Amino acid sequence: MRPSKERTRPAPQLDSRQRVQLVEAAIRAPSGDNCQPWQFRFAGNGVEIDLLGERSESFFDFRHRGSLLSIGAVVENIRIQAACLGIDTDISYPAGNGPGMPAAYIRLFDGLEPISSRRGRVAAALTRTVNRRPYLPIRIPIQKQEAWTAEPIEGTEVTIIEDRHAIGRWAWLTYLGDRIRWTHPRIHRELFAKILFTRAEAESKRIGLEIDRLGAGPAAAAIMRYLAPWSRMQRLSRYNIDRLLAAQTRALVHCAGALVLVTIAGHAPAEWIRAGEQVQRLWVIAHEQGLCVQPLPVSMYLDQRFQEEDVLNFMPTHLPLLRNMRSEFASLLGDRIGAMIYRVGYGVRMKHPAVRLPAQSFYAQTDEETRNGY
Numbered sequence: 001m002r003p004s005k006e007r008t009r010p011a012p013q014l015d016s017r018q019r020v021q022l023v024e025a026a027i028r029a030p031s032g033d034n035c036q037p038w039q040f041r042f043a044g045n046g047v048e049i050d051l052l053g054e055r056s057e058s059f060f061d062f063r064h065r066g067s068l069l070s071i072g073a074v075v076e077n078i079r080i081q082a083a084c085l086g087i088d089t090d091i092s093y094p095a096g097n098g099p100g101m102p103a104a105y106i107r108l109f110d111g112l113e114p115i116s117s118r119r120g121r122v123a124a125a126l127t128r129t130v131n132r133r134p135y136l137p138i139r140i141p142i143q144k145q146e147a148w149t150a151e152p153i154e155g156t157e158v159t160i161i162e163d164r165h166a167i168g169r170w171a172w173l174t175y176l177g178d179r180i181r182w183t184h185p186r187i188h189r190e191l192f193a194k195i196l197f198t199r200a201e202a203e204s205k206r207i208g209l210e211i212d213r214l215g216a217g218p219a220a221a222a223i224m225r226y227l228a229p230w231s232r233m234q235r236l237s238r239y240n241i242d243r244l245l246a247a248q249t250r251a252l253v254h255c256a257g258a259l260v261l262v263t264i265a266g267h268a269p270a271e272w273i274r275a276g277e278q279v280q281r282l283w284v285i286a287h288e289q290g291l292c293v294q295p296l297p298v299s300m301y302l303d304q305r306f307q308e309e310d311v312l313n314f315m316p317t318h319l320p321l322l323r324n325m326r327s328e329f330a331s332l333l334g335d336r337i338g339a340m341i342y343r344v345g346y347g348v349r350m351k352h353p354a355v356r357l358p359a360q361s362f363y364a365q366t367d368e369e370t371r372n373g374y
Contacts, residue, residue, distance in 0.1 A: 049105070089107065
């Protein structure tokens with residue numbers, strides 16, 4: 001836990017509009033399959049953030065690490081919005097896991113001048129989204145890259161990968177991970193349960209993966225509906241459909257302007273939350289610069305599960321792929337832990353951010369707030 005700022009510093013007297021602004025910024029953070037696993041309470045002089053594990057349950061959310069990354073992204077968004085309002089922040093990590101047991105606590109302090117220059121950063125945080133479309137393989141100017149690493153988060157390391165051979169190695173890992181993803185029955189079931197096939201369904205549910213955000217073009221809905229039955233996917237895999245689908249992602253990685261890798265030293269919840277802060281900070285800055293971003297953590301998370309569980313939750317046919325991945329990761333990461341890798345580049349930007357549940361559905365009032373009429 002970081003040393004707290006002086007507790008004698010005054011806490012801001014937030015009005016209802018400012019509270020709404022902080023929560024609305026918070027919920028624009030990314031989460032696995034857009035599951036939005038958060039809950040907020042304004043308690044004491046700050047904001048408590050709970051992790052709702054029932055929303056984030058997924059094969060990839062092993063030991064809630066993906067959700068903890070999302071909590072970190074929430075923290076960063078609140079930090080950005082608070083600075084724009086003239087509010088300073090200090091973060092602690094209670095590492096709770098469930099309603100009423102905060103994973104992170106943001107203490108708020110008065111005393112900053114409102115940072116008007118951060119309005120562009122706030123706008124980027126509110127509109128940032130995943131972009132799975134093809135990018136142009138154009139080198140990103142060094143001035144933009146320097147901005148990504150100018151504000152490091154404690155305990156994280158950021159590596160910018162531009163060398164085409166190194167990008168090719170990561171593209172290969174993405175290919176191996178995607179082959180496992182397309183041939184794993186539980187992952188397949190979870191993916192198709194979360195896809196929102198129509199705009200009406202997306203607007204109604206407001207949680208899950210919108211079909212037009214999967215980067216498969218105009219025919220996405222028809223393709224994904226066809227692949228939805230697991231029995232059909234099994235049959236098609238005999239004809240290497242998994243290789244074809246994985247090769248498409250591999251090609252997208254090859255065309256990136258750069259890859260950005262965020263690593264940490266250990267698996268403590270606080271380390272994963274801080275990694276999420278760093279991931280979101282980089283992503284928001286890149287979006288503010290007009291760049292497109294797509295997270296590509298599948299192979300890293302599969303490898304971490306393989307390291308801790310061996311083949312317990314995999315198919316026998318996955319073992320050669322997992323061993324190949326393990327060898328590559330041991331070479332690329334050494335003793336560091338991969339928290340996130342994403343491709344960054346120039347491309348056609350998404351018109352709208354992903355849907356979200358209404359802000360009030362994430363808000364848990366304290367007894368004090370109820371008495372005061374918030």
